[in-house]
Amino acid sequence: xxxxxxxxxxxxxxxxxxxxxxxxxxxxxxxxxxxxxxxxxxxxxxxxxxxxxxxxxxxxxxxxxxxxxxxxxxxxxxxxxxxxxxxxxxxxxxxxxxxxxxxxxxxxxxxxxxxxxxxxxxxxxxxxxxxxxxxxxxxxxxxxxxxxxxxxxxxxxxxxxxxxxxxxxxxxxxxxxxxxxxxxxxxxxxxxxxxxxxxxxxxxxxxxxxxxxxxxxxxxxxxxxxxxxxxxxxxxxxxxxxxxxxxxxxxxxxxxxxxxxxxxxxxxxxxxxxxxxxxxxxxxxxxxxxxxxxxxxxxxxxxxxxxxxxxxxxxxxxxxxxxxxxxxxxxxxxxxxxxxxxxxxxxxxxxxxxxxxxxxxxxxxxxxxxxxxxxxxxxxxx
Amino acid sequence: xxxxxxxxxxxxxxxxxxxxxxxxxxxxxxxxxxxxxxxxxxxxxxxxxxxxxxxxxxxxxxxxxxxxxxxxxxxxxxxxxxxxxxxxxxxxxxxxxxxxxxxxxxxxxxxxxxxxxxxxxxxxxxxxxxxxxxxxxxxxxxxxxxxxxxxxxxxxxxxxxxxxxxxxxxxxxxxxxxxxxxxxxxxxxxxxxxxxxxxxxxxxxxxxxxxxxxxxxxxxxxxxxxxxxxxxxxxxxxxxxxxxxxxxxxxxxxxxxxxxxxxxxxxxxxxxxxxxxxxxxxxxxxxxxxxxxxxxxxxxxxxxxxxxxxxxxxxxxxxxxxxxxxxxxxxxxxxxxxxxxxxxxxxxxxxxxxxxxxxxxxxxxxxxxxxxxxxxxxxxxx
Numbered sequence: 001x002x003x004x005x006x007x008x009x010x011x012x013x014x015x016x017x018x019x020x021x022x023x024x025x026x027x028x029x030x031x032x033x034x035x036x037x038x039x040x041x042x043x044x045x046x047x048x049x050x051x052x053x054x055x056x057x058x059x060x061x062x063x064x065x066x067x068x069x070x071x072x073x074x075x076x077x078x079x080x081x082x083x084x085x086x087x088x089x090x091x092x093x094x095x096x097x098x099x100x101x102x103x104x105x106x107x108x109x110x111x112x113x114x115x116x117x118x119x120x121x122x123x124x125x126x127x128x129x130x131x132x133x134x135x136x137x138x139x140x141x142x143x144x145x146x147x148x149x150x151x152x153x154x155x156x157x158x159x160x161x162x163x164x165x166x167x168x169x170x171x172x173x174x175x176x177x178x179x180x181x182x183x184x185x186x187x188x189x190x191x192x193x194x195x196x197x198x199x200x201x202x203x204x205x206x207x208x209x210x211x212x213x214x215x216x217x218x219x220x221x222x223x224x225x226x227x228x229x230x231x232x233x234x235x236x237x238x239x240x241x242x243x244x245x246x247x248x249x250x251x252x253x254x255x256x257x258x259x260x261x262x263x264x265x266x267x268x269x270x271x272x273x274x275x276x277x278x279x280x281x282x283x284x285x286x287x288x289x290x291x292x293x294x295x296x297x298x299x300x301x302x303x304x305x306x307x308x309x310x311x312x313x314x315x316x317x318x319x320x321x322x323x324x325x326x327x328x329x330x331x332x333x334x335x336x337x338x339x340x341x342x343x344x345x346x347x348x349x350x351x352x353x354x355x356x357x358x359x360x361x362x363x364x365x366x367x368x369x370x371x372x373x374x375x376x377x378x379x380x381x382x
Numbered sequence: 383x384x385x386x387x388x389x390x391x392x393x394x395x396x397x398x399x400x401x402x403x404x405x406x407x408x409x410x411x412x413x414x415x416x417x418x419x420x421x422x423x424x425x426x427x428x429x430x431x432x433x434x435x436x437x438x439x440x441x442x443x444x445x446x447x448x449x450x451x452x453x454x455x456x457x458x459x460x461x462x463x464x465x466x467x468x469x470x471x472x473x474x475x476x477x478x479x480x481x482x483x484x485x486x487x488x489x490x491x492x493x494x495x496x497x498x499x500x501x502x503x504x505x506x507x508x509x510x511x512x513x514x515x516x517x518x519x520x521x522x523x524x525x526x527x528x529x530x531x532x533x534x535x536x537x538x539x540x541x542x543x544x545x546x547x548x549x550x551x552x553x554x555x556x557x558x559x560x561x562x563x564x565x566x567x568x569x570x571x572x573x574x575x576x577x578x579x580x581x582x583x584x585x586x587x588x589x590x591x592x593x594x595x596x597x598x599x600x601x602x603x604x605x606x607x608x609x610x611x612x613x614x615x616x617x618x619x620x621x622x623x624x625x626x627x628x629x630x631x632x633x634x635x636x637x638x639x640x641x642x643x644x645x646x647x648x649x650x651x652x653x654x655x656x657x658x659x660x661x662x663x664x665x666x667x668x669x670x671x672x673x674x675x676x677x678x679x680x681x682x683x684x685x686x687x688x689x690x691x692x693x694x695x696x697x698x699x700x701x702x703x704x705x706x707x708x709x710x711x712x713x714x715x716x717x718x719x720x721x722x723x724x725x726x727x728x729x730x731x732x733x734x735x736x737x738x739x740x741x742x743x744x745x746x747x748x749x750x751x752x753x754x755x756x757x758x759x760x761x762x763x764x
Contacts, residue, residue: 138651138653141653142652142653266652267649267650267652267657267661267664267671268649268650268651268652269520269650269651270524270648270649270650270673270674271520271523271524275649276673279649279671279673282649282664282671283670283671283672283673283677288665289649289661289664289665289671290665291652291658291661291665292652295665
């Protein structure tokens with residue numbers, strides 16, 4: 001019952017444009033009936049009441065072909081959860097949040113990407129660095145020093161390409177010859193802010209510029225709040241360098257905490273308005289105080305290492321959902337998640353959560369054909 | 383069996399000079415056999431092995447009379463645990479620490495005092511402000527602002543009269559017309575540091591200069607570490623404004639934590655060596671980050687209020703040690719702690735701990751004659 005890969009890709013792209021940003025009801029529908037069937041249901045308005053409103057405005061817009069052309073012209077690509085380059089492990093915690101509490105707490109349907117790197121590979125060891133748009137010389141100096149140290153040690157710097165600390169973080173990573181990822185709240189064909197057009201072009205040359213919003217989407221305040229969850233999800237920790245009293249950085253820190261990522265903040269003079277938000281987050285126990293790169297590593301480093309240690313050390317056969325999914329994988333050859341869901345009797349979302357965990361445990365792998373079992377010495381025979 | 387008050391006072395002063403600073407073995411002996419008997423035993427070297435060494439050097443020095451003259455010439459006085467002006471409540475937590483873990487963890491034998499105020503009254507609402515001797519303009523500005531705000535609201539500022547933040551805190555309290563208490567690590571007749579002679583004289587005019595070291599004692603490093611426990615004990619909270627990487631302020635914070643006082647620290651630029659100690663204490667969970675006076679009150683204020691609320695609301699007859707001590711008080715008239723210990727069968731240290739708790743509960747009071755029961759409408763008939 002493997003669906004045609006192109007049809008599935010077109011369905012993901014179509015649905016992503018219909019809702020433009022996170023939509024828990026649609027994600028739930030896709031989990032339940034699969035992406036191509038969900039696309040058909042939306043097109044034909046064969047929908048539960050809860051999905052009619054959110055899809056009404058744009059369900060007639062079906063420009064996947066044109067979007068693919070646009071993105072190809074930019075030298076970019078689109079990633080869907082079916083792709084090997086999809087950052088499954090990074091999205092794991094996001095997929096387990098309760099979307100009833102926050103309408104943004106769902107995995108994006110697609111990611112539009114510019115840049116030469118693999119998204120999962122480049123975010124394997126990643127630190128988000130965010131902060132005040134109205135930064136001070138002090139904040140910029142500290143951000144540049146910490147980023148320079150960590151980028152030089154192979155850490156990817158994830159940020160939002162905004163003025164101030166975001167821009168400083170990207171630039172310092174580039175200057176150190178490191179990798180940096182910009183996550184936008186608009187289409188990746190839109191340089192936002194406009195003054196950062198050149199910076200974004202530089203990032204796309206050696207790093208990645210990504211967005212869940214289709215090409216042409218303009219920046220909106222609520223896009224940035226949803227975007228912040230991806231900055232946190234794609235990173236091992238979130239570092240705030242300067243934040244005013246109403247900074248958006250606090251929202252990124254909130255996502256970090258919900259996703260189990262350490263939230264870190266750099267203090268500054270108590271006489272500086274640009275440090276008020278950092279001090280409040282430290283004081284309220286929302287963020288840990290850090291002053292330099294080594295302290296960032298103290299918080300961001302061990303967590304990343306402890307998880308594989310724990311799983312790999314466990315040499316038993318997987319149990320629970322992971323056991324069911326593993327049993328549904330053939331001894332020879334591979335299967336796609338939809339088939340695994342059907343064979344295991346689990347919802348697709350549970351299959352999607354189990355696969356990266358099995359991968360972490362060194363039991364499965366994936367390529368363009370789907371997921372397959374690994375033997376002790378490598379990939380099982382095909 | 384009430385001992386002559388003068389004889390007891392002379393005994394306290396004599397013993398204080400023999401050991402010069404905290405001596406757990408001597409404090410234990412006094413608890414066991416009373417202060418006059420302990421003084422006799424020391425004079426005659428009728429002592430357990432553990433006390434022969436610590437008393438050997440100065441047990442021949444008996445200059446209580448001369449000390450009293452010296453202190454009178456300075457317009458000062460000496461306080462002993464028998465005095466109504468003894469800060470019993472403030473010393474409560476210190477008396478309950480385990481001196482086996484830290485040789486300084488005992489209540490001082492006496493306190494030498496200069497200044498027009500009552501020590502318990504003036505430290506009823508008190509904040510310790512300590513910090514780097516090598517302070518920066520930033521730290522001095524922040525210390526002066528917080529101290530100015532709190533001194534103006536009736537808070538007494540306790541510090542150590544050192545260069546840098548200590549001196550800034552005392553001066554800002556004086557400038558705000560507030561009360562400030564300097565706790566020294568040398569005799570109160572010794573201006574230390576010498577450049578602060580005039581500052582100390584000003585403090586002694588409107589506030590208090592105190593020390594557990596007899597007149598003439600010169601400053602030593604270990605005196606300052608022992609002194610720090612008194613700064614913490616006499617305050618509701620300890621605030622650190624700037625501290626280098628090896629600052630003595632961390633020692634005062636350690637005492638604050640052991641004594642159950644909130645420890646607070648002001649952050650600063652991570653590029654400033656003078657804030658390294660504050661950041662480390664916040665990061666290690668040893669101190670709470672604060673940025674202004676209101677935040678200091680958030681931490682220091684409620685604690686102080688919650689204790690009496692809890693005790694006063696409890697309208698039952700006291701039980702445990704407090705019940706035994708209360709029962710040992712006469713219906714009419716008063717008793718000194720030594721007598722209460724004998725009558726109740728409790729060690730003197732337990733009596734000393736119970737009395738302030740009974741006082742907090744509004745059940746007992748004290749004056750020069752000793753401790754007495756309070757009726758609902760005031761002091762019981764004598």
